Amino acid sequence: MSILIVGSTALDSIKTPQAENPRLLGGSASHAAVAASFFSPVQLVGVVGDDFPRRYLALYRRHLIDLEGLQVVPGKTFHWSGEYEANMNHRRTLLTELGVFETFSPTLPARHRDSQFVLLANIAPSLQHHVLGQVRRPKFVAADTMDLWLNIALPDLLKLLKRLDLFVLNDSEAHQLTKEDNAFTALKKIHKLGPKYVIIKKGSHGSILSGPQGFFLCPAYPLHKVVDPTGAGDSFLGGVMGFLAAAKGPIDANFRRAIVYGSVVASFCCEGFGLTRTTRTTRAQIDQRVKELEELSRF
């Protein structure tokens, strides 16, 4: 089954202590879409300016991503620039130029309105609402967010939570939202805000799913070197939703493996700048790492 993904489509300029990479393909929707494309057909909804490199459109197409919902308009593509510290755990934003994203308010193409799997990648909650409102009868809706929206758009986000099946956030955001230090207590509180499934991401420490069948503790694939973690969270959710949309049978029966697959796609994302490593990955390599992770956590 195909999956509708809306979020940011951007150019990322990323500095690490080792290297500087200007104007990489980035944005939450780009990472999520490429990740999901390993499992399901993807319909991308976003906006880019007329400066958007043609090679990035070609990259989407190589992943068979449906670009009918990607607007190309006069102006500049959303540009984000950030710098990582040596341990890759802390980054600071150097620059955010919204460009054409500032006035983005998509109208879904007719055939996107019947999407069953909807992934609202990290953008303003009001935009996530706007897109979701145009989908007729979604079967499964997931959303990601970031600390910025918890700070400046909490009422919108709280309204969105009531419409979600799955909400994904990282451990510091879970703390920010619930004021709880304990992840399991935070998860309980987040369920009360609406979503049936909640995932807390803990970076290299893995992730925790909470749902009707209780908790699942998902390990992270062991990486000896993280080149650039930008987009890892988006890749994770893209992988999870791509796997769920493709899987046969009830959601609950597939959820654990979906998270392991999301986690593995995120591991590839971290091994290169922007999407450079993810886009060279094959489904066979992903399956191989899932097998390894099974072996590494079996007891």
Add this chain to the structure above:
Amino acid sequence: MSILIVGSTALDSIKTPQAENPRLLGGSASHAAVAASFFSPVQLVGVVGDDFPRRYLALYRRHLIDLEGLQVVPGKTFHWSGEYEANMNHRRTLLTELGVFETFSPTLPARHRDSQFVLLANIAPSLQHHVLGQVRRPKFVAADTMDLWLNIALPDLLKLLKRLDLFVLNDSEAHQLTKEDNAFTALKKIHKLGPKYVIIKKGSHGSILSGPQGFFLCPAYPLHKVVDPTGAGDSFLGGVMGFLAAAKGPIDANFRRAIVYGSVVASFCCEGFGLTRTTRTTRAQIDQRVKELEELSRF
């Protein structure tokens, strides 16, 4: 098979935002010994003063811990006092009174010298050497340490590492020892210092075993409330070593389950002040949590 445990035997006064508990039974060897006692007979080596409460000797005895190697001498028992912040991740030492521990230099009782499983719980590396030197042909030797010894006794610790089968440390200590941010790279470096097996403990994020069979990613049992984490690391290693000493077959075949058992005993430790929760735990409760952890991490 019985297990020889040396380390500190102390009185701990522990403050948390919720409560203050003076003069609890504590010390690395006390926690490790009680944890190991769920699986194997334990021989404890330590020293206490004549102020040591009789009820704590009774507690050791209830766990069938052999106290022939526990010296009771005139003077004050080692007393540690510490305070935890609200999230239990940071603690500060308020007071350390070494008391009779200052001149502790144990001579092992004759029948302890043939011990096959030796656990050198956290004390000065020179003392760990001193005890290990008295054991004739140990089959499996494990040691724990702390940041203090990395700071003030690194040469002694490095010498000790060459004599160990298993070295256990937490993630910040691994970083301190190797200057590596990446746990898997740190593990490689630590193997080069001697130990065949290395475990990095990550608190509520679980632990990583590295050994001849590669890595094992061990989850932590999900706790909704941590009352007092003091001694959790000692309980973990006590559980690991107790399980290994009791298990049939080669070490490698039992190591993963040993770590899961250690992790579960540590979870009980965190649920009460000092040893109050651990000592009320039953083997059946431990087995039950191991089963739950299996279910929580299966995919």
